[in-house]
Amino acid sequence: MSTSRVAEFDVVLTRYLDIDGAPLGPLPAFAADAADLVPLYRALIRTRTFDAKAVALQRTGRLGTFASSLGQEAVGVGAASAMAADDVLVPSFRDQAAQLWRGVTPVELLLYWGGDERGSDFAGPRGDFPISVPVASHVPHAAGVALALKLRNEARAVLCIIGDGATSKGDFYEALNIAGAWQLPLVVLVNNNQWAISVRREAQSAAQTLAQKAIAAGVPGEQVDGNDVITVHDTVANAIARARAGEGTSLIEALTYRLSDHTTADDARRYRGDAEVSLHWHGEPVARLRQYLVGQGAWSRDDEEHALADAADEMERATEAYLAMAPQPVSAMFDHLFATLPVSLRSERDEAMGGEAGHA
Amino acid sequence: MRDATLVEAINAALARAMQEDERVLVLGEDVGKDGGVFRATDGLLARFGPARVFDTPVAEAAIAGMSVGLAAQGFCPVAEIQFMGFAYAAIDQLLNHAARLRTRTRGRLSCPMVLRTPCGAGVHAPEHHSESGEACFTNIPGLRVVVPSSPRRGYGLLLAAIRDSDPVVFLEPTRLYRAVREPVADDGTSLPLDRCITLREGGDVTLVGWGGVVPEMLAAAERLAAEGTQADVIDVATLVPLDAETILASVAGTGRCVICHEAPLTGGFGAEIAARLAGPGLFSLLAPVERVTGWDTIVPLSRLERHYLPGVERILAAARRSLRHG
Known part of the structure; x- marks a missing residue:
């Protein structure tokens, strides 16, 4: 018999700020001047304010089921801020942080969650995908977009965000595997918020990390502290740079925690204790960056009050605009089904429209 | 005008579509050098090169799902699923994504893709190779479902499917692939997709x-x-x-x-x-x-x-x- 070690792997975890916002060493170049981090901080606040507003609207019957990103804001803000405008985001249903940074408006997000498809016809990043509600089935789309960019020899990259639960699905692995084999310009970012609705991370997979699932696909995989926006931004930026340079696909597992229910239709107290949640409030991303900025003299109590007021004001105005929008005409169900409505559907359309022919 | 079998007519339509529109891509299992297990894609790799014809890993969901991504980016992917029994793994992508991308983005993104697969029994094939699953697709709004039954109709309908702006499932009866030859004019003429x-x-x-x-x-x-x-x-x-x-x-x-x-x-x-x-x-x-x-x-x-x-x-x-x- 002969045995030899034919492959070796390791998985690293990177973190720049500790859970109290103290730097653990020199920060990456983009973060050298704390003032440059203020836009990221404002985006964290903006996302959290949006989420709170959306939950409030749902609770008062003015929005449908909604998935808050409470506690995970740094994942989306850190990643989206590392993208170029012409990169492509392929998000899942909890990625409003990334979408808001990319230019999708609060009004559009509210429209979508309020039951109106026009919310996914956003004016902003026109090439970005709408959110995927099915878990992991959008990773192949991201690989397809990445193949398109590669075929056109464009120095652009695709960022696909999924949850920890999505890494249990075949679509995730199929897409990552092809992306690795074909060196596609793709970054798959896992928002590991520790819970797939009611199933905790440890019960989802025996894998010690989710990042190591990259190893089976032959692509680099690493962990980052997902509550440290500096780390998320830096790691995603490096992965995107590799993708643009033709160096292929990466998997990044961002460790964070879902401080909210899964959605407004969920009651997390059925399956996890308040003590666990309270524990994770220590180290959450907004307070963490704020502590750092305050410590650097880059942020004041005054700044905080103004930023919160600005965000609240923006969401209030967005709510008014959303609530003021008239529903689409009934015919809209038919009018976007195909490029041209087949003759066979004309009579259904007429019947569905009933008395509102005026909207035709 | 030359005599062609159905599978040769399919091949001719694919080549014609690729020649007339560089956005048309072919992907699937063994569609490259092997030319597809039924030879429907024979010669396409040699003629159009590896940037147009892709041998994928054995991953039907990804074949369909990547086609959605390619189509959203303006390509016209023609995906081959090797046998109908394996196409069911792609239904999630067709139903939840390909068929509704235009609707859910109000036309901002669309999905001009074709998913081809052989269907039906009659060639003494192994298990899972003889299904006729068209009804699994016909109840999916936003999808067109096309089944040719002769070489000429195979040619004209496939061209129409590839040129269409929306997703089409194209089911090719295995037992007709080589059943008959008939004259097929490879002149780029398509057949309408809304007519018996x-x-x-x-x-x-x-x-x-x-x-x-x-x-x-x-x-x-x-x-x-x-x-x-x-x-x-x-x-x-x-x-x-x-x-x-x-x-x-x-x-x-x-x-x-x-x-x-x-x-x-x-x-x-x-x-x-x-x-x-x-x-x-x-x-x-x-x-x-x-x-x-x-x-x-x-x-x-x-x-x-x-x-x-x-x-x-x-x-x-x-x-x-x-x-x-x-």
Whole structure:
């Protein structure tokens, strides 16, 4: 018999700020001047304010089921801020942080969650995908977009965000595997918020990390502290740079925690204790960056009050605009089904429209 | 103009589409150097190169899902699933994504992709290689479902499917791939995707079906003619969107209809046609609607295969039953 070690792997975890916002060493170049981090901080606040507003609207019957990103804001803000405008985001249903940074408006997000498809016809990043509600089935789309960019020899990259639960699905692995084999310009970012609705991370997979699932696909995989926006931004930026340079696909597992229910239709107290949640409030991303900025003299109590007021004001105005929008005409169900409505559907359309022919 | 089999006509349509539009890509398992297990993509890699023809890993969900991503970026992917039994792994992508991308983005993104797969029994293939699963696709809004039944129709319908702005499932009857040769003009002319194709006009009884049973319907019509009964024979060709008008118009003349398909009876797409006849076509009918289909069983392995496939004798018997009424 002969045995030899034919492959070796390791998985690293990177973190720049500790859970109290103290730097653990020199920060990456983009973060050298704390003032440059203020836009990221404002985006964290903006996302959290949006989420709170959306939950409030749902609770008062003015929005449908909604998935808050409470506690995970740094994942989306850190990643989206590392993208170029012409990169492509392929998000899942909890990625409003990334979408808001990319230019999708609060009004559009509210429209979508309020039951109106026009919310996914956003004016902003026109090439970005709408959110995927099915878990992991959008990773192949991201690989397809990445193949398109590669075929056109464009120095652009695709960022696909999924949850920890999505890494249990075949679509995730199929897409990552092809992306690795074909060196596609793709970054798959896992928002590991520790819970797939009611199933905790440890019960989802025996894998010690989710990042190591990259190893089976032959692509680099690493962990980052997902509550440290500096780390998320830096790691995603490096992965995107590799993708643009033709160096292929990466998997990044961002460790964070879902401080909210899964959605407004969920009651997390059925399956996890308040003590666990309270524990994770220590180290959450907004307070963490704020502590750092305050410590650097880059942020004041005054700044905080103004930023919160600005965000609240923006969401209030967005709510008014959303609530003021008239529903689409009934015919809209038919009018976007195909490029041209087949003759066979004309009579259904007429019947569905009933008395509102005026909207035709 | 050259004589071609169905699979050669498919190949010619693929080559034509790739030649006329550089956005057209071909991807799937073994579609490259191997030319596809049925040779439908033979020669495409050599002619158009590895930036247009992709051998994928064995990953049907990813083949369909990546096609969605490519299509959203303006390419026109033509994905091949090796056999119908493996296409079910791609249904999630078709149903949840390809068919609804235009709707859910209000036209901001669209999905001009074609998913081709062989379908049906009759070639003594292994298990999971003989299914007729068209009804799994016909109840998916936003998707077109097309089944050619001759080389010329294969050529014209596939060209139309590739040129269409929305997703099309294109089901190629395996047993017709090399059943006949006929002249096919490789001139880029497509066939409409919203029309049944009337193959024979008779006026006494309507035989309507698609795919592998179409030659059986034509043979039955010949036999009926020898008995003095003239049949209308309609190849549905495009199941969705359904051209019910052509079928209803035929039955308005004949008063009798035999619906034929290889898929199982219950919930088969023939039931949709029967329902149309029971609705707007009811007062045309002189006899109960007949359905000649595969049994409501699992497609058997090859030794019993011929007992599963609806053939000429069953079609004839149904037509004769129909003719006894009125």
